Amino acid sequence: MELINMNQSDYLLQEATNFIHSCYTELGIPEEEQNKRISDIESEIHRTGTYVHTSAELTHGAKMAWRNNNRCIGRLLWDTLHIIDARHIYTAEDAYDKLIEHINFATNEGNIRSTITIFPPRFGGKDPMRIWNHQLLRYAGYESNGEVIGDSTSIAFTKECERLGWSGEQTNYDILPLVIQELGHTPKLFEIPKEIVKEVEIIHPQFEEFKSLNLKWYAVPIISDMKLEIGGIDYPMAPFNGWYMGTEIGARNLADEDRYNALPKIAEIMELNTNSDRSLWIDKALVELNIAVIYSFEKAGVTLVDHHTAAKQFKAFEKKEMKHNRPVTGNRAWLLPPLSSATTHIYHKPYKNDIVSPNYFYQEKAYEPAT
Numbered sequence: 001m002e003l004i005n006m007n008q009s010d011y012l013l014q015e016a017t018n019f020i021h022s023c024y025t026e027l028g029i030p031e032e033e034q035n036k037r038i039s040d041i042e043s044e045i046h047r048t049g050t051y052v053h054t055s056a057e058l059t060h061g062a063k064m065a066w067r068n069n070n071r072c073i074g075r076l077l078w079d080t081l082h083i084i085d086a087r088h089i090y091t092a093e094d095a096y097d098k099l100i101e102h103i104n105f106a107t108n109e110g111n112i113r114s115t116i117t118i119f120p121p122r123f124g125g126k127d128p129m130r131i132w133n134h135q136l137l138r139y140a141g142y143e144s145n146g147e148v149i150g151d152s153t154s155i156a157f158t159k160e161c162e163r164l165g166w167s168g169e170q171t172n173y174d175i176l177p178l179v180i181q182e183l184g185h186t187p188k189l190f191e192i193p194k195e196i197v198k199e200v201e202i203i204h205p206q207f208e209e210f211k212s213l214n215l216k217w218y219a220v221p222i223i224s225d226m227k228l229e230i231g232g233i234d235y236p237m238a239p240f241n242g243w244y245m246g247t248e249i250g251a252r253n254l255a256d257e258d259r260y261n262a263l264p265k266i267a268e269i270m271e272l273n274t275n276s277d278r279s280l281w282i283d284k285a286l287v288e289l290n291i292a293v294i295y296s297f298e299k300a301g302v303t304l305v306d307h308h309t310a311a312k313q314f315k316a317f318e319k320k321e322m323k324h325n326r327p328v329t330g331n332r333a334w335l336l337p338p339l340s341s342a343t344t345h346i347y348h349k350p351y352k353n354d355i356v357s358p359n360y361f362y363q364e365k366a367y368e369p370a371t
Contacts, residue, residue, distance in 0.1 A: 017038050019357065022064070062118065068329070070331040070351075076317035084105070099117065102115055102241075107196070135222050200300045215260070307340065311337065
């Protein structure tokens with residue numbers, strides 16, 4: 001029998017033990033059953049070098065990871081996460097089918113459902129599959145004569161897709177293909193059917209001229225390049241989504257100078273004085289853009305939360321966690337909304353940025369960007 005590295009197996013057993021006790025206690029499972037499960041896991045680790053989560057462990061572990069993530073303001077609804085177990089999927093083609101299922105299920109005609117699809121775990125330091133995309137849905141970015149068309153944050157990945165044979169339409173809103181790579185194989189490109197990508201045209205309740213800006217954004221943010229860690233087991237391919245907070249689109253994606261830079265054009269529509277920052281034209285345009293985003297998503301019937309409501313939900317989450325004697329950790333820089341942050345209770349509170357497991361973590365890119 002091959003000898004397993006005891007240091008690694010001891011670490012894995014310790015992580016598994018901590019997780020099982022936490023998970024099973026929350027699920028109301030008696031200590032006797034917890035100890036038996038840990039004993040079974042110990043035997044499995046010494047026999048194989050790893051262990052396999054049960055469906056219940058995977059489901060609750062993924063929910064706990066959302067609850068523990070310090071950067072998320074929307075954790076009040078952590079227990080509503082829908083889990084798609086795709087650990088049996090090992091081909092890019094089958095993975096693509098599951099990802100399309102995820103997009104359809106999560107979009108739900110605009111009534112967005114928080115969802116995660118979990119593919120096979122890392123084993124022996126190797127990943128059975130990886131998604132190259134940062135998000136399942138994302139706009140391409142192109143450089144042309146010193147100008148950027150589309151999303152500047154996607155330029156490097158767009159070049160990778162083009163290198164693999166993809167060709168976009170060179171518009172501001174080209175949906176990138178999915179790039180999936182099986183272990184030891186070249187990556188494969190898959191187009192996302194346009195009909196399943198729900199997008200929202202950004203219009204304003206008072207300024208009709210907003211239509212001339214041709215702004216829009218996709219409905220569902222599905223993060224696909226982070227790993228899910230549960231009880232010492234890493235799932236490097238586990239795309240997940242909630243829904244947008246309005247400021248993510250209205251105060252960042254469409255507003256940032258190095259993204260879609262919509263504020264100068266909005267200021268022009270509003271006939272604001274842009275000759276001096278002291279006129280606060282940036283602030284006025286920013287508020288109206290966020291009003292437009294909230295209005296447009298509501299008019300389109302797509303789930304979206306405003307930043308004031310999100311902060312109140314986070315306060316409710318804190319109270320709920322206190323009742324369960326669970327300390328709330330948080331990354332304050334991420335929890336603070338990028339608009340009117342001082343009006344939220346978060347601005348006036350300190351948070352420990354301690355990392356608690358299970359959780360979602362950034363990981364090394366699945367590819368090396370071409371230089």
